[in-house]
Amino acid sequence: xxxxxxxxxxxFASALHELLAASDVPGAAxxxxxxxxxRGLAIWRDLAGxxxxxxxxxEAAGGLGAHAVDLVVAxxxxxxxxxxxxxxxxxxxxxxxxxxxxxxxxxxxxxxDGSLIATVAAPPDVPFAADADAASLVxxxxxxxxxxxxxxxxxxxxxxxxxxxxxLGAEVLGTGPPVSRATSRALGLGTxxxxxxxxxxxxxxxxxxxxxxxxxxxxxxxxxxFQAVQHQLADVAIALEFARPLLYAxxxxxxxxxxxxxxxxxxxxxxxxxxxxxxxALQVHGAIGYTQEYGLDxxxxxxxxxxxxxxSQSAHRARVLAALTQDGAR
Amino acid sequence: MNTHxxxxxxxxxxxxxxxxxxxxxxxxxxxxxPDVDTEPGDAAHRAWERELAEARLSVVSWPSAxxxxxxxxxxxxxxxxxxxxxxxxxxxxxxxxFLLAPTxxxxxxxxxxxxxxxxxxxxxxxxxQAWSEPDAGSDLAAIRSTATRTxxxxxxxxxxxxxxxxxxxxxxxxxxxxxxAAGRHRGLTYLMxxxxxxxxxxxxxxxxxxxxxxxxxxxxxxxxxDTDVIGAAGEGWTVAMSTASHERGLSLRSPGRFLATAxxxxxxxxxxxxxxxxxxxxxxxxxxxxxxxxHCFATVSGESRPGSAGSMTKVxxxxxxxxxxxxxxxxxxxxxxxxxxxxxxxxxAGPIYAGxxxxxxxxxxxxxxxxxx
Numbered sequence: 001x002x003x004x005x006x007x008x009x010x011x012f013a014s015a016l017h018e019l020l021a022a023s024d025v026p027g028a029a030x031x032x033x034x035x036x037x038x039r040g041l042a043i044w045r046d047l048a049g050x051x052x053x054x055x056x057x058x059e060a061a062g063g064l065g066a067h068a069v070d071l072v073v074a075x076x077x078x079x080x081x082x083x084x085x086x087x088x089x090x091x092x093x094x095x096x097x098x099x100x101x102x103x104x105x106x107x108x109x110x111x112x113d114g115s116l117i118a119t120v121a122a123p124p125d126v127p128f129a130a131d132a133d134a135a136s137l138v139x140x141x142x143x144x145x146x147x148x149x150x151x152x153x154x155x156x157x158x159x160x161x162x163x164x165x166x167x168l169g170a171e172v173l174g175t176g177p178p179v180s181r182a183t184s185r186a187l188g189l190g191t192x193x194x195x196x197x198x199x200x201x202x203x204x205x206x207x208x209x210x211x212x213x214x215x216x217x218x219x220x221x222x223x224x225x226f227q228a229v230q231h232q233l234a235d236v237a238i239a240l241e242f243a244r245p246l247l248y249a250x251x252x253x254x255x256x257x258x259x260x261x262x263x264x265x266x267x268x269x270x271x272x273x274x275x276x277x278x279x280x281a282l283q284v285h286g287a288i289g290y291t292q293e294y295g296l297d298x299x300x301x302x303x304x305x306x307x308x309x310x311x312s313q314s315a316h317r318a319r320v321l322a323a324l325t326q327d328g329a330r
Numbered sequence: 331m332n333t334h335x336x337x338x339x340x341x342x343x344x345x346x347x348x349x350x351x352x353x354x355x356x357x358x359x360x361x362x363x364p365d366v367d368t369e370p371g372d373a374a375h376r377a378w379e380r381e382l383a384e385a386r387l388s389v390v391s392w393p394s395a396x397x398x399x400x401x402x403x404x405x406x407x408x409x410x411x412x413x414x415x416x417x418x419x420x421x422x423x424x425x426x427x428f429l430l431a432p433t434x435x436x437x438x439x440x441x442x443x444x445x446x447x448x449x450x451x452x453x454x455x456x457x458x459q460a461w462s463e464p465d466a467g468s469d470l471a472a473i474r475s476t477a478t479r480t481x482x483x484x485x486x487x488x489x490x491x492x493x494x495x496x497x498x499x500x501x502x503x504x505x506x507x508x509x510x511a512a513g514r515h516r517g518l519t520y521l522m523x524x525x526x527x528x529x530x531x532x533x534x535x536x537x538x539x540x541x542x543x544x545x546x547x548x549x550x551x552x553x554x555x556d557t558d559v560i561g562a563a564g565e566g567w568t569v570a571m572s573t574a575s576h577e578r579g580l581s582l583r584s585p586g587r588f589l590a591t592a593x594x595x596x597x598x599x600x601x602x603x604x605x606x607x608x609x610x611x612x613x614x615x616x617x618x619x620x621x622x623x624x625h626c627f628a629t630v631s632g633e634s635r636p637g638s639a640g641s642m643t644k645v646x647x648x649x650x651x652x653x654x655x656x657x658x659x660x661x662x663x664x665x666x667x668x669x670x671x672x673x674x675x676x677x678x679a680g681p682i683y684a685g686x687x688x689x690x691x692x693x694x695x696x697x698x699x700x701x702x703x
Contacts, residue, residue, distance in 0.1 A: 001340075003627040006335065210701060225702045229701075237694055242618070242642075248335065249337060249620075314609075317610050321596065321604075321613050
């Protein structure tokens, strides 16, 4: 047993952090929200240069065929910086879907080298395709059939950098049990990647709130000296600390018999921890946190929008219990 | 980029786990032992400890010289999982095993270890802890009980309270003020004393659940030889804090206990007809128990954390234990299942003992997060 990240994985996360910290992601996110994707897509190309877009693409198709743990490490860091774009869709769900549902070497190659950004709708769990206006490949997986998708008009999203599009099937790409299996695997990996984004975003919110509480002075003291503030932040730290091992364990069991149980458990915990982080970070900041100028809103709205993105919390809890009561004690 | 992360057990770990599992299956009493805080319960639990010790299973993580097996932290976790999954009796010696023993290994003399540890491993000596005083609870450094110098040792005077197991235990350990002129944290000394020694009066305290799991200890000129001081005189605070971090960390609250309880909760939910209105809470309780277990695996794998990270663990398991039992009570309604009722009452103490959760959150805020003091 060795239940810790390798030094290489820590280095990978640090490299992504340094790249994103130097890329003005918040500025790119504001443009993305206004429908101008150029700056955000440039960051995506830089990430492709570090191999991020190739992680979940099989080696035979020009990708890295990396372990799900590597994917989780990357997606946590993208969540940490609230990167705009269809992260879990293009980096996790679509590569899995295409690799397992049929023969799509060109698209997989494009995903791997970063020239193709893709999104997917898979009702009922994923009823809309995120960022279909920024993606160059839109898919629909429904009732055992994979379609090339035609997006309709977007509906309003809490996260303005993540627009949600209804999708109609325009052309059948494949159908039958392999497509059903591939869809189920793709949803699982998408859920895992989304959970990692949530954990990373939660960590960022905690960091920002701790920094602010250490500087802001009221009543002649830094507000981080007040226990009313300290204890709320401690509870966020505890929630994140205990969500992380569930996330890694789910990555280890991806594709195995306990995958559903572990992925859903991780999702529930990561979403709860990130949600607590949003409420606490906003409360600790006070009014300044409620402004776009400060930027906390990018993380707050992304977290709240990602929580229902890959199935509701209740659906995931039900899945955990279904797995537990099916196979006995474990 | 190849990942080396894994949760797999090697052959050695599996062999050890299976040996423990088989032994427990053959030896765990079919009917629960009497309450450990009664005279017959104390005797029955000591007998159980001797049985464990004869199988060299009472202190698996200790060196073999003291009756252990030099088990790695991972093997210790596996032992605990099996122990709790088997529904084995509460460890009557837990104060000694999990609080005093780590202190003796870190700060004791070879003579102390040789004299005390083998007897502890067989429950020939059962130890009580004597930390708190009427005016020193969360603020432990406010201790007023004194140890004054005498020929060949010290004389203890004062009052200790909330001393777990003290009613039936043989000996106790705690902090005493040896230099009243020194500052709050200085001038304290870590001492061990006999509970049946002249000058000691133990008064059991009836707890919320009706039992007498803790007691008051009155000390009036109780003699302690120099050989029963741990560490140097005046260094007691430092010595005690190493014990306290064991208490908050892995030792006392093993994940096996919570996962076993979570599995019982899932079974209870299923037997109650899988009521939809409690599904979310049952799932959350199991998820938290699993999170705690995995977190322990990360810890024994050597994940680097500040020592004060144990404070996060303490808040997490104590709240988890309450949530598990609260959910069970809501599933049971008015059915009086004694295991769940007793477990619930016990869980209520968790957020208080071993350092209140408020103290722990302050430690997390200041030492883990680096917030200003």
